[in-house]
Amino acid sequence: MRYGRAPETLRDIGFSLAPGSFHFLTGASGAGKSSLLKLIYLAHRASRGRVELFGRDVSRLPPGDLPFLRRRIGVVFQEFKLLEHLSVFDNAALPLRIQQRKPATYRDDVGELLTWVGLGERMHALPATLSGGEKQRLAIARAVVDRPDVLLADEPTGNVDPAMSLRLLRLFVELNRLGTTVLIATHDEEVVARAGRPTLHLEQGRLVEGGDR
Numbered sequence: 001m002r003y004g005r006a007p008e009t010l011r012d013i014g015f016s017l018a019p020g021s022f023h024f025l026t027g028a029s030g031a032g033k034s035s036l037l038k039l040i041y042l043a044h045r046a047s048r049g050r051v052e053l054f055g056r057d058v059s060r061l062p063p064g065d066l067p068f069l070r071r072r073i074g075v076v077f078q079e080f081k082l083l084e085h086l087s088v089f090d091n092a093a094l095p096l097r098i099q100q101r102k103p104a105t106y107r108d109d110v111g112e113l114l115t116w117v118g119l120g121e122r123m124h125a126l127p128a129t130l131s132g133g134e135k136q137r138l139a140i141a142r143a144v145v146d147r148p149d150v151l152l153a154d155e156p157t158g159n160v161d162p163a164m165s166l167r168l169l170r171l172f173v174e175l176n177r178l179g180t181t182v183l184i185a186t187h188d189e190e191v192v193a194r195a196g197r198p199t200l201h202l203e204q205g206r207l208v209e210g211g212d213r
Contacts, residue, residue, distance in 0.1 A: 001035055002047045009035045013049075013207045015200060017150075017183060022176045023210070024192045025185040027202035033185040034078065036202065037152045040183070041073050042066050054149070071098075074148035074180075076156045080139045082127040088114065089123040092141040099146070110145060116171065117141050118164060132159045140168060144175050151175060153184045157191055165191055 001010040010032045017023060025033050038044045039051055042058060051058050053069055061069075074095075082091050090097070093110045114120050117137040127135060136159040143151060151172070157165035169191055176182045183200075186192065192199060201209035 001032075001039055001044060008047070008205060010039070010205045015207060015210060017181050019149075019181055020176070020179050022173070022182040022195070022197045023184075024195070024197055024199045025183055025202065026187070026192065026199055029187075031202040032205045033202055034154055037075075037154055037183070037185055040150075041075050041152055042070055071095075072149040074143035074146070074151045076136075076139050076143045076151075076153035078154045078158070080127075080135045082135060082138060082142075084127050086126075087123065088119055088125050088127070088130070088138055091127065091138055092119075092145055094142055095146045106145075110141075113141050113145060114138075117168070133161070133164070136160060137164070137168070140171070144171065144180075147175065147178060148180060150181045151183070153182075153186075155186055155188075156184060157186065157188050162190070166194065169195060 002008045013036070025036065027033050035044070039046055040053070045059065054072065056069070058066070058069070083094065086094070089110060092114055093103075093106060096106045096110070111120070111123065114123055117140060119134060119137055119141070122130065122134065127138070130138065136156065140153070140156055143153070153172070157168055160168065165188065172182055172184065173195070199210055200207060
């Protein structure tokens with residue numbers, strides 16, 4: 001993968017994630033972690049090679065088919081990407097609203113999830129009134145609310161304290177137990193050590209641990 005005419009950000013990478021697996025993606029800042037996640041959730045296309053999702057080669061798919069694949073992927077962005085005019089509750093419930101589900105069918109579940117991530121008393125607040133850590137937790141709640149087939153998280157514990165970090169890890173583990181494939185990009189060595197899950201490690205755009213040999 002490259003940005004414009006710049007040198008390749010990622011090159012000669014090969015790996016697969018089995019359905020229901022849980023991996024961490026590690027590497028120094030600038031190693032290419034965020035870029036690799038962007039390839040997986042189809043924010044960018046590979047400049048060469050192949051990306052296969054759910055058994056389909058995305059390089060051969062027409063653009064109109066990509067949104068259907070994206071709906072099966074939950075993403076926690078570093079930039080949060082919250083909708084400022086929607087309340088905490090409505091931001092968390094956005095994937096369910098897009099599916100045109102009636103609020104009565106998800107109100108209790110969304111409320112329980114927000115309570116779990118420590119936002120139970122902020123459901124009616126707007127994002128502008130939240131701290132960085134609260135925005136991070138809201139972004140996580142939105143990403144997992146509809147139990148996606150794949151969850152991609154970019155530094156999901158970067159703005160929270162150690163206690164909340166471990167609580168969020170338990171949330172990811174529970175989601176994984178329900179069948180979601182989880183890939184978390186992180187610098188948090190304590191979280192990686194506690195989880196005891198396999199690691200994909202990037203160095204200067206190459207996968208040096210956990211990939212195909």
